[in-house]
Amino acid sequence: MAVDLGAARNGDAAFLHPHHDLAVELVALDRDLGRRYGAEVGADLDPATQILPVNGSREALFAFAQAVIDQTRHVKRVLSPNPFYQIYEGAALLGGTKPYFLNTLPENGFRMDFGTIPEDMWETVQLAYVCSPGNPTGKVMSLAEWKAVFELADRHDFIIASDECYSEIYFDGVPPPSILQVPGAREIAVEFTSMSKTYSMPGWRIGFAAGNKRLIDALARVKSYLDYGAFTPVQVAATARLLKMWSMAIVRMVATQNQIAA
Numbered sequence: 001m002a003v004d005l006g007a008a009r010n011g012d013a014a015f016l017h018p019h020h021d022l023a024v025e026l027v028a029l030d031r032d033l034g035r036r037y038g039a040e041v042g043a044d045l046d047p048a049t050q051i052l053p054v055n056g057s058r059e060a061l062f063a064f065a066q067a068v069i070d071q072t073r074h075v076k077r078v079l080s081p082n083p084f085y086q087i088y089e090g091a092a093l094l095g096g097t098k099p100y101f102l103n104t105l106p107e108n109g110f111r112m113d114f115g116t117i118p119e120d121m122w123e124t125v126q127l128a129y130v131c132s133p134g135n136p137t138g139k140v141m142s143l144a145e146w147k148a149v150f151e152l153a154d155r156h157d158f159i160i161a162s163d164e165c166y167s168e169i170y171f172d173g174v175p176p177p178s179i180l181q182v183p184g185a186r187e188i189a190v191e192f193t194s195m196s197k198t199y200s201m202p203g204w205r206i207g208f209a210a211g212n213k214r215l216i217d218a219l220a221r222v223k224s225y226l227d228y229g230a231f232t233p234v235q236v237a238a239t240a241r242l243l244k245m246w247s248m249a250i251v252r253m254v255a256t257q258n259q260i261a262a
């Protein structure tokens with residue numbers, strides 16, 4: 001893993017990380033992200049070290065590969081669903097690896113069929129992109145499916161980038177599980193969420209990465225070469241948006257309780 005990038009070469013050179021700003025502290029209050037990162041998910045993430053605001057999840061998904069791929073290994077692979085959000089491919093290629101595509105087909109329920117990966121291929125896999133709900137398939141990873149991927153990740157030593165940018169768009173009243181709900185996720189995974197879809201803020205470039213502390217730190221280091229963190233007013237606007245959703249949720253909850261009491 002390229003996690004030592006940016007470490008002081010001599011003495012005590014300070015290293016600049018992107019802002020951990022207002023939004024990071026408040027993100028856990030959000031109705032939706034609170035559900036993902038708060039009590040319901042049971043993730044109990046430390047906002048200072050395990051949640052990172054990013055300038056859109058696309059950029060972060062790209063930077064993540066650059067942060068975690070071990071360039072010292074000769075043959076390197078990144079797993080990606082196919083069809084896929086194109087940044088996975090670009091991140092793999094520009095990270096000096098080759099993508100290995102798992103076709104997600106109607107006949108297998110649009111699953112990434114990890115069972116088809118040959119044993120010798122596993123030795124080269126360093127990172128897996130998983131998209132849930134999937135774009136363009138809509139396939140949602142169940143907790144059991146996540147657990148199975150974790151077992152593989154344990155066995156074959158790879159990292160998981162879980163693209164959950166459509167996590168708040170669902171139709172049956174049952175929110176898709178977050179990868180962070182699965183025990184052990186915080187050892188090997190980072191979840192990427194986006195303000196673009198749920199909050200109609202695609203041009204604002206704001207989203208969040210959350211999960212393993214060491215991986216979040218590595219992402220922050222690489223990001224500090226690419227950008228200097230989300231523009232503070234955008235973070236403030238995102239926070240306001242999150243808080244609005246949160247307060248609306250409380251109003252709804254109180255109204256429902258009043259109705260029940262009446």
Ligand SMILES: Cc1ncc(COP(=O)(O)O)c(C=O)c1O
Nearest residue numbers: 056057058085135165194196207
């Ligand atoms: C699957 C998927 N992931 C990530 C993104 C990136 O979203 P953003 O960078 O706006 O957060 C998109 C955008 O279309 C997407 O479809």
